Amino acid sequence: MSLAAIDWAQPWFAPYRAMGEAAAQAALRISVAAALQREAAPDFRPTFVPQSELPTGQAYEAHIFQTGTVPTRDNLHDFFNGLVWLAFPEAKRRLNELQAAEIVRAGIGATRGPLRDALTLFDENGAVLDAPGPLWQALAARDWHTLFVTRRALWSETRLWVFGHALLEKLATPRKALTAHVLRLPPPDGGGPAALDDRSLARSLAPEYLAQKPFVPLPVLGVPGWWAGNAAANFYDDSKVFRPGR
Template sequence: MTLPAIDWAQPWLAPYRAGGEAGMQAIAHGEGSVAAALQHIRHASGQVWAPDFVGQDALPAGQAYEAHVFCTRTVPTRDNLHDFFNGLVWLAFPQAKRRLNELQAGEIARDGVGATRGPLRDALTLFDENGALLDAPPALWRALAARDWHTLFVGERRLWREARLVLFGHALLEKLVTPRKPITAHVLLPLHGETGPAALDDAQVAAALDPLRLGRKPFVPLPVLGVPGWCRDNEAAQFYDDPQVFRPLTGRGIPGA
């Protein structure tokens, strides 16, 4: 079993690089499966909050995935890049991932799987698959919430030296293996005005995942290749003159926090 080549030097992979490289090396040296490689990383890191990773065949037929993870504290894992990144995020943010799973499982227990997820499960899935966390000065937050892309990336560009963006969604990380300009993250808005390092702390992220808050969709879109230092082309201000990617604020405005 092999996985596609990954450029671990890309800035958006920095939080996952050590585990990712160790996992790829484990697979290359005969660990065999993605689940086994993730277990190798888990034991080597001494991570006590993370679940065990098991093969996909451990998921019984007809059993909802999220309910199974919640009941067994194990994560059925396929041999693909999507599930590899899912495991890396579990290892980096185990409390936040556990909270997402707890809320998903609670909704499934109450309403069943259903043809549609409902607003809370939609928000949980959006963050799990495509979410991001931002530690930034208030001026950048204001520009981002207003979709004022010129201020965010050109006028206040120097402030990005004080900022840090961490990608949380495993589908988002998978898409960025082949970077494209339109790829967009959904950034979780700060809780109670928090904009500093606590916004990236695993326990703090878990605490921010309140079902009532999530029902208001507290996310703002961010085209990730617009981040200074994340794409060479964005050194030219004209990079942002693309309304198909850097879209103005429309509709009802800023989502609820």
């Protein structure tokens, strides 16, 4: 799929729409790195650069941390990665900081280890959900009928961010089985509901918490209003997508 064919009206692209449309149009004429950089604020860091600036054998995350540059290919995957950087810079910098620290601590081996696995999972396929308690309880139990049918009205009080750039890439050509790994933000110190913003997300990315892989699967096209087909209750009867809890 080409950048020109992205349907920016889809709800999962809402946090990225304003910058994304402009950058996608510019990338038809110039490189993806240059198009993303045009959308960045003057004081935005890091800087998007061509993939050729990543030295052979250098770890990608370590390079970003050390140089303040993001090597970027001319493809959808790196385009969406750049958009997430622009929309959620504090959270992305926090992920990169933790990745780089783990690389220094443990080096690059055959496996990433539990923390780098969790960081990569969230970076590639994560989402953040701000929802009333009954929806969280149903999601954690994989009680899909309660989550999407019985308690459907509560979704009007809910916000969902798709954060993972690989998942955004897949959602450019949506299919029913696409599933996010959802992270719930902890409530602020003073209690009350979690604040859903870039800074709060960055603060919640504690390594000891992430290493436990505290994610819940959510088939995103089941979200009310995100896909026309899910208006029918039998949409959720597909056990290959809406799998029962263990």
